[in-house]
Amino acid sequence: MAVGADLKLDVAALRADFPILGQEINGKPLAYLDSAVTAQKPRQMLEAMTRFYETSYANVHRGVYSLAERATEAFEGAREKVTRLVNAPSSRELIFTRNATESLNLVAYAWGLTNLGPGDGVVVTELEHHSNFVPWQYVARRTGADFRMIPLTGSGELDLDALDGIAAQGDVKVVATNLVSNALGTVNPVERLAEWAHEQGAIAVVDAAQAAPHRVIDVQALGCDFLAFSAHKLCGPSGVGALWGRRALLEAMEPFNLGGHMIKKVQFEQTTWGDLPHKFEAGTSPIAEAVGFGAAVDYITGVGLEAIEQHEHELVSYALERLAEVPGIVLYGPSPERRAGIVSFNMDGVHPHDVAQVLDWEGVAIRAGHHCCQPLMQRLGVAATNRASFYLYTLPEEIDRLAEGLLRVRKVFG
Amino acid sequence: MDDLYREVILDHYKNPRGHGVIEDADASAEGVNPLCGDEVAIYVAFEEDGETIEEVKFSGRGCAISQAATSMLTEMVQGRTADEVGRLSKDELLEEVGIPNMSPIRIKCALLGLGVLKVALHRAKGTPLPEEWAGLDEEFQVR
Numbered sequence: 249m250a251v252g253a254d255l256k257l258d259v260a261a262l263r264a265d266f267p268i269l270g271q272e273i274n275g276k277p278l279a280y281l282d283s284a285v286t287a288q289k290p291r292q293m294l295e296a297m298t299r300f301y302e303t304s305y306a307n308v309h310r311g312v313y314s315l316a317e318r319a320t321e322a323f324e325g326a327r328e329k330v331t332r333l334v335n336a337p338s339s340r341e342l343i344f345t346r347n348a349t350e351s352l353n354l355v356a357y358a359w360g361l362t363n364l365g366p367g368d369g370v371v372v373t374e375l376e377h378h379s380n381f382v383p384w385q386y387v388a389r390r391t392g393a394d395f396r397m398i399p400l401t402g403s404g405e406l407d408l409d410a411l412d413g414i415a416a417q418g419d420v421k422v423v424a425t426n427l428v429s430n431a432l433g434t435v436n437p438v439e440r441l442a443e444w445a446h447e448q449g450a451i452a453v454v455d456a457a458q459a460a461p462h463r464v465i466d467v468q469a470l471g472c473d474f475l476a477f478s479a480h481k482l483c484g485p486s487g488v489g490a491l492w493g494r495r496a497l498l499e500a501m502e503p504f505n506l507g508g509h510m511i512k513k514v515q516f517e518q519t520t521w522g523d524l525p526h527k528f529e530a531g532t533s534p535i536a537e538a539v540g541f542g543a544a545v546d547y548i549t550g551v552g553l554e555a556i557e558q559h560e561h562e563l564v565s566y567a568l569e570r571l572a573e574v575p576g577i578v579l580y581g582p583s584p585e586r587r588a589g590i591v592s593f594n595m596d597g598v599h600p601h602d603v604a605q606v607l608d609w610e611g612v613a614i615r616a617g618h619h620c621c622q623p624l625m626q627r628l629g630v631a632a633t634n635r636a637s638f639y640l641y642t643l644p645e646e647i648d649r650l651a652e653g654l655l656r657v658r659k660v661f662g
Numbered sequence: 663m664d665d666l667y668r669e670v671i672l673d674h675y676k677n678p679r680g681h682g683v684i685e686d687a688d689a690s691a692e693g694v695n696p697l698c699g700d701e702v703a704i705y706v707a708f709e710e711d712g713e714t715i716e717e718v719k720f721s722g723r724g725c726a727i728s729q730a731a732t733s734m735l736t737e738m739v740q741g742r743t744a745d746e747v748g749r750l751s752k753d754e755l756l757e758e759v760g761i762p763n764m765s766p767i768r769i770k771c772a773l774l775g776l777g778v779l780k781v782a783l784h785r786a787k788g789t790p791l792p793e794e795w796a797g798l799d800e801e802f803q804v805r
Contacts, residue, residue, distance in 0.1 A: 599700075599725035601771065605666065618699050631699035631723060660667050661726070662676075 255555040262551065263641050265290040276611030279646035284430050284590050284637030285615055286480045287461060289544075293483055296543030297536050308535055309509060309526070323535055326542030327525075333545045334456070334475060335466040336492045340524045343491045343498075344538050348457035349379040351476030351491035352424075354504040354528060355453055356383035359474075360422065362502055366392035369420040371450070373398040373406055374627050375429045375436070378620040380455040380476075384424050393421070400627055404432045404581040411444055420448035427459035427470075431621040431635065432581035433564065433590030435459075442471040451497065457481055457489075461548065461639070462588055463557045467492055479537065484544030488537035491528070498524055505530035548640070556640045560589030563638045563647060567591045570651040575658060580628060589638035592619075595654065598661045600632045606660055610653040612646070665761055666768075667726060675726040680736030682719045688712075689744075689786030692722075693778035695770060700724030702732055704778045706744075706786070713743045713787075720775060727768050731759045732775030739779070748780060748789030 263269050266288050271278050280288060306319040324339075331339040345351045360383075364370065370388040372381050374397055388395040396414050399407045406425070414420065423445035427438050442452035452472040456465055461482035467475050474497075478489035503510055503521055507530040512520040521527045548556065565584040568591060571577050576596035581587055595603055600616035607614055615635045618625045625631060636650055684690075684705035692703040702722040709716045718736040723729075738758055739747045755776050756769065764772065783789045 599723075601725035601727075601768075602667070605768075617697070622699070625699065631701070661672070 255552065255558050257551065257555050257559045257640060259559070259641060259643055263643075265292060266641055267291060269641060273611040273613070274609050279612045279649050281612060281614045281636040281638065281642065281646060281650060283481070283639035283642070284458060284635065286486070287483050287639055288641065289485070290483055290547050292547050293485070293540050293543040297485065297540040300536050300539045305536065307532055319535065322539050323533065326538045329542040329545045330490050331492075333460065333465070333549065334477075334492055335468055337468065338495065341492055341495050341498060343493070343525045343528045344533055345489045345491055346487060346534070347480070347489035348455060348476045348478040349489075351489050352380050352453070352455060353383045354491055355474050355476075355493070356387045358501045358504045358528075359451065359497065360384070360387035361391065364388065364391040364393040364421055367419055368393040369396050369414070369417060369450075370394065370422045370424070371396045371398060371414055371420055372424045373426070373436070374400045374623055375404070375406065375432065375434060376424070376426060376621070376623070377430050377455060377457070378622070379457075380424050380426060380453070381623065384422065398425070400624075403583070404429075404434050405586065406436055406441075408437070408440065415448055420445070420450045422453060423448075423450050424453040424455070426455040426457070427465070428456075428462070428588045430458045430590070431619040431624050431633070432592050433587040434582050435586055435588055438470050438472060442473075446471070458588065458590075462553070462560055464553045473497055479541035479544055482544050483547055485537045485540040488534040488541050490541070495524065498528070503527055503530070507531050551640055559640060560638050560642075563642055563644065564589050564591060566644055567636060567638075567647045567650070570647055571654070574651055574654045577654065580633060589642075590635060591637070592633045592635045594630060594633055595657060598657060600634045602661065603634050603654070603657050606657045607650070607653040610649060610656065612650050612653045614650070666764070671726060671730045671759070671761070674730035674733040678720075678729055678733040680717070680719045680733060681721065683721055684717065684719050689782040691778050691782035691785065693774060693781070695724070695728070695774050697767065697770065700728050700771065700774060702728065702775050702778050704775065704782050706779070706782055708744070713745070715739050715742055715744065715747065718779065724774065725771050727759075727761075728771040728774045731755065731772040734758050735775050735779065744783045744787040744789050748783055748787075750776070752776070
């Protein structure tokens with residue numbers, strides 16, 4: 249593997265694993281700086297999925313024939329890998345879903361609708377992605393619970409001084425937060441929030457979609473109750489995600505989707521639910537996608553999550569430096585030591601769509617928009633921002649091209 | 663590629679015509695493009711006949727394409743009747759904007775102002791909202 253003793257990634261060697269990165273866009277080499285929305289795929293993961301389809305594909309947990317057994321073994325093997333990625337105590341607590349959004353909806357519906365009532369406090373943060381905001385807002389409205397918000401400080405970090413005031417409003421039952429903000433890159437103090445949630449008698453629900461690809465995650469050290477993430481942001485395929493939850497909570501919960509596979513016994517009078525994790529995996533699972541998820545976990549852990557985190561830390565520090573040199577750039581979010589590989593910015597007088605459009609001429613792909621964080625945009629007083637985000641295959645030269653592209657934007661818009 | 667930001671577009675973006683608000687407008691509406699959060703509010707004043715558009719103004723924020731296209735639109739529709747503008751096609755505006763091969767996402771940017779204007783006229787004068795525009799008031803969350 250292309251990692252030295254000092255955790256330095258050999259990015260050039262790693263890039264050879266990603267066929268898509270070799271192409272040109274508008275006559276320029278592609279600089280893919282949008283990994284926060286989805287990561288590109290290494291050949292190893294693609295080959296694992298193809299191999300599975302070509303040699304071992306069948307439905308899982310159903311057939312008695314050899315091929316079905318082989319498929320089940322690969323599927324459950326992937327579950328073990330994903331379980332180890334977040335250091336969950338048991339793979340029975342690891343549920344395959346469609347994506348992180350579905351994982352969070354599962355908790356909001358299956359736990360929230362049963363356990364929330366009028367006057368209960370549902371607490372989210374101003375930094376949330378819509379996926380950990382809208383389900384809670386909706387379930388709070390359905391149950392008559394009170395929807396509350398942890399505000400941000402001026403530097404884009406959670407204002408923990410507000411916690412006492414939120415607790416004083418009574419009966420906090422849910423604290424939902426992301427570990428890393430997809431819009432600003434802020435790394436949030438989840439251990440502290442989980443501890444506070446438990447002091448209130450609340451559950452702590454963590455959206456780790458933006459964290460799991462980039463840093464070591466240990467659900468036991470975080471102390472949270474649920475953790476959601478997806479495969480496609482960590483070099484895996486789209487269409488599969490994961491939810492880890494504490495066994496006692498999962499066992500006490502109602503099911504989310506109903507149908508085949510999630511049952512123990514179905515009679516005319518009533519149906520009993522299957523054991524974990526099957527109770528939450530109705531219907532045919534994303535089987536090959538789960539196998540790809542496992543292969544992606546192998547890939548990123550093989551590269552080394554500490555090394556990935558350090559690489560992105562260096563990139564983000566460099567990017568903040570380079571972008572500050574461009575006239576009229578406004579940077580959002582915390583200082584590099586408390587931030588993951590994400591840089592959100594605006595150019596004075598130029599709309600993000602126009603910035604991203606001109607950068608595309610240079611082959612530089614960044615995101616422009618509200619990043620599914622409209623409450624945050626409202627808080628920042630902007631309609632949208634530009635966002636560049638990095639991964640294990642990102643080169644410092646691509647950040648140079650971003651900075652040079654921004655100078656061209658400046659030139660076009662004068 | 664540079665057609666997208668050619669001189670005339672940038673000129674309309676930097677010096678928008680008809681930028682502002684008409685107090686006591688005869689017709690008005692506001693819309694948002696949920697894709698990018700761009701906002702446009704349109705105000706219309708009619709001449710004494712109550713049909714001919716005397717003035718159109720707009721306010722809001724958005725990308726160069728949405729702002730320039732709306733600026734061009736205010737010039738295009740002045741002196742026309744509500745009914746004529748109700749029948750104005752997307753292509754007529756896009757031709758005026760003059761950007762060949764615009765991507766579907768950017769076409770939406772260019773049409774935001776016209777969509778909002780059509781809704782404003784529809785509400786004030788009952789001008790038709792043809793099939794191709796029906797639903798646009800929802801899509802652009804027109805208020």
